[in-house]
Amino acid sequence: MAATGGSGASTTQYDVFLSFRGPDTRNTFTDYLYRTMVGQGIVAYRDSEELHAGDRIDDLLRAVGESKICIPILSRGYASSAWCLRELARVTELHELIGKPEILPIFFDVAPTDVKLRTKLYLKDLKKHEQRHGAKMRQRWEAALGKVAEIKGWEVQGKAQGEVIELIVKEVLHKLKVKQRPLDNKSVGVDKQVEAIMDLLDVDSGTGVRFVGIYGMGGIGKTTLAKNVFNELCLHFDGQCSFIGNIRESSKGNGLVKSLQKQLASDISDSRFVENFGNTDEGIDSITRRASSKKVLIVLDDLDKKELLKKLVGA
Template sequence: MAAASSSSRVKKSHVFPSFHGPDVRRGFLSHLHKYFTTNKITAFKDQEMERGNTIGPMLVQAIREATVSIVVLSTNYASSSWCLDELVEILKCKEVSGQIVMPVFYEVDPSDVRKQRGDVGIAFEKSCQGRTEEEKQRWSRALADVATIAGEHSINWTDEAAMLEKLSRDVSNKLKVELLKEQFRSLDVDQTGFISVPELRYAMESIGEKITGDEVKEMIREVDLDGDGRLNYDEFAKVMMAKDGSQITDDEVKSAIQGGDVDGDGRLNYDEFVKVMIK
């Protein structure tokens, strides 16, 4: 196939996977994509991209626009300067914009990744040949940092399919949480970290619902756990899940959305949330 132009517009994806193709593309990655498809998760695919010495603008854009990056750290991952540059950019996005980074230690020990030793160290040395000390240090720091992030270890699983299913489910839950946060922020017009009576009333009136301030206060009072007359994030999340009749804990509040998805796309848009609130 022809290489995609670096100036082409990248379709925004939920997930950016960083991996060493020969290690995982045909098995691990292809199966993971199947689970993603089942869960309506879109992942960036680089098959049409021409690989060079450095990652180009198109790839940088794909990384920055993803909500989640999955870094599949296999034996030969560090042998690719391309992979290492991706990793540096991914960790930059984690620090700057809070991107979610999920490492998978695929038949490698996290401590070997962190210290660049063993087979991982041999692969890393290949990438470092002819490189400046600055580049080596940047890559080394990135490997050390990603190895400290909690992730899946293939060695702990006897059934790879079960691991992939769990990974896909975890990604799906994290995406739902991010969407919920976006909805909360959109309603929190003054960005105080709370949804107030005027903000919720305005949201309802914006979709044609006639409602008084007292009626909005009563709605908030029913779910206002701390009694301060407004909704914080946890209270907002509980509203979303309780509307579906789910039995939830405080931790589960932050891990998924269970109700109010009118169009069945697996997430709540602005209108869906407001309509759920007035049921």
């Protein structure tokens, strides 16, 4: 998921930037969240407090600007850290200016009212910061806290932390999947075609399996149409979606068919930990097991043989 580049235009290097106060959550909640995200293939930036002070702020602020999502973990001691408040101010200002990173706050052992400064919890820390950093800096940091407090996030206090972390990681995966597949440039009439396909799929009409085939001569926009339908519908499936492209070329040889099966099984279960299949029948069984109790969306592009359809999605 990471993209790197040389000098010039800025490129996104991180999926997620974690903003947290080390003594509060580094070795507990934040560590568990970080390891879970990394295990799911999410490229996360976790600040190292061992960096030299002179280099640290530039490194931190650059990482903020190179991230798609920022997750501030708002703990009771968060506002006591000038580093945390600098990060948060940078995040909110960039979000307002260029629309990224997206902000997903976690209210760890505080309430949104604390972050809105309606209680004394953060106010006492801000008063201390004002004495050292000045009134303008305090106003900037107060504004950042106020903006984040208005965003719907997760409240952890009184809940099972493992369950909350699963929800957070699922949401991050969902957002990254949708954003990784930008809409193709739409050609004339494609909106009506998308609507027609969505009507055929009728995803809100209860249970059952629906197959819709899009066929025709090469170059008429079948893949563009499929991608646009996929992006329109993905939000309805809680991230349980898979778009597998260029199947005709990718499936040459039995080993490559098993690789496609593994990709599909991984996509619809939101897991990077999928076993290697001994044969394609094992792959069919695994996909069936993973999909049978879920609502999933699967798009198979450039599919030219019925045998491949059976090997990827069974009956």
